[in-house]
Amino acid sequence: MAFSSVVFKALADPSRREILERLRAGDLNAGELAEGLPMTRASVSHHLNLLKQAGLVRVRRQGQNQVYTLDTTVFQEAMQWLMTFFQKESGPVPRNRRG
Amino acid sequence: MAFSSVVFKALADPSRREILERLRAGDLNAGELAEGLPMTRASVSHHLNLLKQAGLVRVRRQGQNQVYTLDTTVFQEAMQWLMTFFQKESGPVPRNRRG
DNA sequence: ATAATATTTAGATATTTTTCTAAATATTGT
DNA sequence: ACAATATTTAGAAAAATATCTAAATATTAT
Numbered sequence: 001m002a003f004s005s006v007v008f009k010a011l012a013d014p015s016r017r018e019i020l021e022r023l024r025a026g027d028l029n030a031g032e033l034a035e036g037l038p039m040t041r042a043s044v045s046h047h048l049n050l051l052k053q054a055g056l057v058r059v060r061r062q063g064q065n066q067v068y069t070l071d072t073t074v075f076q077e078a079m080q081w082l083m084t085f086f087q088k089e090s091g092p093v094p095r096n097r098r099g
Numbered sequence: 100m101a102f103s104s105v106v107f108k109a110l111a112d113p114s115r116r117e118i119l120e121r122l123r124a125g126d127l128n129a130g131e132l133a134e135g136l137p138m139t140r141a142s143v144s145h146h147l148n149l150l151k152q153a154g155l156v157r158v159r160r161q162g163q164n165q166v167y168t169l170d171t172t173v174f175q176e177a178m179q180w181l182m183t184f185f186q187k188e189s190g191p192v193p194r195n196r197r198g
Numbered sequence: 199a200t201a202a203t204a205t206t207t208a209g210a211t212a213t214t215t216t217t218c219t220a221a222a223t224a225t226t227g228t
Numbered sequence: 229a230c231a232a233t234a235t236t237t238a239g240a241a242a243a244a245t246a247t248c249t250a251a252a253t254a255t256t257a258t
Contacts, residue, residue, distance in 0.1 A: 008111040013216085014104055024184060030235055043217050045236055064225050064234050075184045082181070085123060085174045112246085129205055142247050144206055149245095163204050163255050 007078050010054035015039065016047050020056060020070065029065035106177050109153035114138065115146050119155060119169065128164035 010016055019033055034044040048068060051057045055074040059066050109115055118132055133143040147167060150156045154173040158165050 004116060005111060005113055008107050009215095012104060012107040012111045015216095017103060020184070024186075025188065031233095034235095039216085040218065041235070042219080042237080046216080049236085061225085064232095066235060070184060072184055075181050079178050079181045082174050082178045085119070085169060085171055087123075089124065108245095114246090130203095133205095138246085139248065140205070141207085141249080145246075148206085160255085163202095165205060 004081055006054045007074055010050050010056055016051055019047060023068060023070045027067050027069045029067045103180055105153045106173055109149050109155055115150055122167060122169045126166050126168045128166050
């Protein structure tokens with residue numbers, strides 16, 4: 001699927017945005033992320049998987065836990081896509097303006 | 100529905116992003132927007148409605164046509180949301196930094 | 199008022215997404 | 229190896245979304 005679709009689809013769900021916002025304060029494991037969300041751990045796990053596929057989070061094992069971290073690079077790419085809409089003319093987006 | 104959900108949901112569909120990208124070059128009416136998209140005019144109309152609800156486009160009648168225009172203010176808000184993810188600490192986002 | 203053109207709305211169907219329960223996998227401690 | 233804990237995977241059911249055809253609405257010209 002095209003870059004933007006996975007990312008924007010991932011961002012389109014309130015539970016997933018909630019997860020991302022919690023991760024802003026620091027890494028959390030799956031159990032911690034599931035707490036407070038009105039759904040089962042299995043469902044949270046599903047959302048985490050979508051976020052991972054979108055490249056918005058990374059995961060590493062730490063003992064029994066799966067620890068999730070924000071990965072901000074994709075946020076940047078999404079921002080860049082949005083930013084093109086402030087330039088009136090369409091066409092390839094200039095990345096730098098030497099010469 | 101919360102601000103971000105409608106907006107990100109609107110952006111999550113490739114056909115709708117295609118529509119937005121065409122509108123970058125200038126206003127187009129519903130018929131023009133439907134051309135080239137692999138679906139009926141009714142379906143395009145549906146997508147346009149979602150974009151309108153998200154505040155991403157405006158529409159005005161011009162004779163027999165409905166003319167669609169980009170509205171960039173919501174793009175800005177979406178960008179702002181994304182931008183908060185580059186500040187590690189969570190909490191209310193400072194809008195300006197006088198004082 | 200009628201016809202022609204442009205677009206939307208209604209209702210139906212197909213696909214995708216969300217969520218659940220139950221079972222499976224992985225790690226740690228005994 | 230076995231039990232306890234953390235998390236994911238599988239499969240099913242419910243809810244949301246995308247798309248179609250047909251009918252309805254709005255504008256313009258005759």
